[in-house]
Amino acid sequence: xxxxxxxxxxxxxxxxxxxxxxxxxxxxxxxxxxxxxxxxxxxxxxxxxxxxxxxxxxxxxxxxxxxxxxxxxxxxxxxxxxxxxxxxxxxxxxxxxxxxxxxxxxxxxxxxxxxxxxxxxxxxxxxxxxxxxxxxxxxxxxxxxxxxxxxxxxxxxxxxxxxxxxxxxxxxxxxxxxxxxxxxxxxxxxxxxxxxxxxxxxxxxxxxxxxxxxxxxxxxxxxxxxxxxxxxxxxxxxxxxxxxxxxxxxxxxxxxxxxxxxxxxxxxxxxxxxxxxxxxxxxxxxxxxxxxxxxxxxxxxxxxxxxxxxxxxxxxxxxxxxxxxxxxxxxxxxxxxxxxxxxxxxxxxxxxxxxxxxxxxxxxxxxxxxxxxxxxxxxxxxxxxxxxxxxxxxxxxxxxxxxxxxxxxxxxxxxxxxxxxxxxxxxxxxxxxxxxxxxxxxxxxxxxxxxxxxxxxxxxx
Ligand code: ADP
Numbered sequence: 001x002x003x004x005x006x007x008x009x010x011x012x013x014x015x016x017x018x019x020x021x022x023x024x025x026x027x028x029x030x031x032x033x034x035x036x037x038x039x040x041x042x043x044x045x046x047x048x049x050x051x052x053x054x055x056x057x058x059x060x061x062x063x064x065x066x067x068x069x070x071x072x073x074x075x076x077x078x079x080x081x082x083x084x085x086x087x088x089x090x091x092x093x094x095x096x097x098x099x100x101x102x103x104x105x106x107x108x109x110x111x112x113x114x115x116x117x118x119x120x121x122x123x124x125x126x127x128x129x130x131x132x133x134x135x136x137x138x139x140x141x142x143x144x145x146x147x148x149x150x151x152x153x154x155x156x157x158x159x160x161x162x163x164x165x166x167x168x169x170x171x172x173x174x175x176x177x178x179x180x181x182x183x184x185x186x187x188x189x190x191x192x193x194x195x196x197x198x199x200x201x202x203x204x205x206x207x208x209x210x211x212x213x214x215x216x217x218x219x220x221x222x223x224x225x226x227x228x229x230x231x232x233x234x235x236x237x238x239x240x241x242x243x244x245x246x247x248x249x250x251x252x253x254x255x256x257x258x259x260x261x262x263x264x265x266x267x268x269x270x271x272x273x274x275x276x277x278x279x280x281x282x283x284x285x286x287x288x289x290x291x292x293x294x295x296x297x298x299x300x301x302x303x304x305x306x307x308x309x310x311x312x313x314x315x316x317x318x319x320x321x322x323x324x325x326x327x328x329x330x331x332x333x334x335x336x337x338x339x340x341x342x343x344x345x346x347x348x349x350x351x352x353x354x355x356x357x358x359x360x361x362x363x364x365x366x367x368x369x370x371x372x373x374x375x376x377x378x379x380x381x382x383x384x385x386x387x388x389x390x391x392x393x394x395x396x397x398x399x400x401x402x403x404x405x406x407x408x409x410x411x412x413x414x415x416x417x418x419x420x421x422x423x424x425x426x427x428x429x430x431x432x433x434x435x436x437x438x439x440x441x442x443x444x445x446x447x448x449x450x451x452x453x454x455x456x457x458x459x460x461x
Pocket of ligand 1: 362366367369370394396397398399407408412413414425426427428429430452453
């Protein structure tokens, strides 16, 4: 049977409280009462000894039996539940409680029997007697017969102590039960309310609604982690969903433009409106090349993202990688009027040179594309903790804050219309990231619109 968290927690609290009460009662009945019984027995024995020594003392002090003192001791004993008789050496009775007040003695025995049976329904006790000799100067001068309800008895005070104890335990039990119920309910509410909210948000996410946030504030670490995770999940899914939509639109768009151009050119040539001269065929050829480049980029990315990239690592100086690439690009940068700057260093790195070349080429060609004539592109490298950092910084058009989180995603282009002229398909950075991550590194960007962009590649040394 499925139970709500609230019911289960409340029941658990009640169960624990009941268990505690049960063990406390068990311990009190088994041990407390056992020790109390032993205490009562010892007290009774001590009392008997005291009575005997009191009567002995009287004989020593007076040199003979003093009836009134003995009677006083006897009545006192009677009040404590003891029926005593003091006998002379020859067996004659000096004082006897039974003779003094036999009705009271019988009532007392009946009361004690009633006390014991009320506490222990199967109690089998009976009236017992013990004889203690009174020795004075080494000679027995008489004896005291002490009769009592045996093997031991609880007088009214003892019985009321035990009953009060049990009532206190019962009261504590009831109180703990009530506290357990209230605490259980409060705790369950604290847990179940945020969990229900998180479940509702998760349900919304599963239905494709990523905008509703789970606004649960909980002091419970796990719950606040769960809420955070669900909110992150919804954010990630939202981003993925937007990217997926954008990806489909982008691929369609990328294909449509060259295909439309090709179609219109071809139709014009077939209909004889245009002559199929070299210039027009060249333009068609360029569109086909653009299509081929896009498909090639897609294939490359699919390959890097699908399988684990196999790295052929070697140790080399960063300058060995950067300098030849800069030499290759120098003419293109000069043609656009952009200055290229590189501070050579002797830092070495252990990486797949070809893959890092691809990364640098992608970043450099972006700087070339997005920097205006008269601009400057700086390349530098440094060591930072366990990483070698390769930085490419330009003072070109930069990237807006809104675009920054997405530029490493496939097909993402900060400004579509502007980028169309540059010929970029929005895959270069996605490829660069896949390659750097395959090295166990990362790639970061800092940029401000209109002020340029700085890309940093972190590769473990
Ligand atoms: P693309 O082929 O469009 O350049 P990328 O994946 O290389 O694709 O880059 C994604 C987008 O990031 C680019 O369209 C561009 O808007 C932006 N971008 C990348 N590098 C720079 C840069 N150095 N300066 C300004 N914007 C850049």
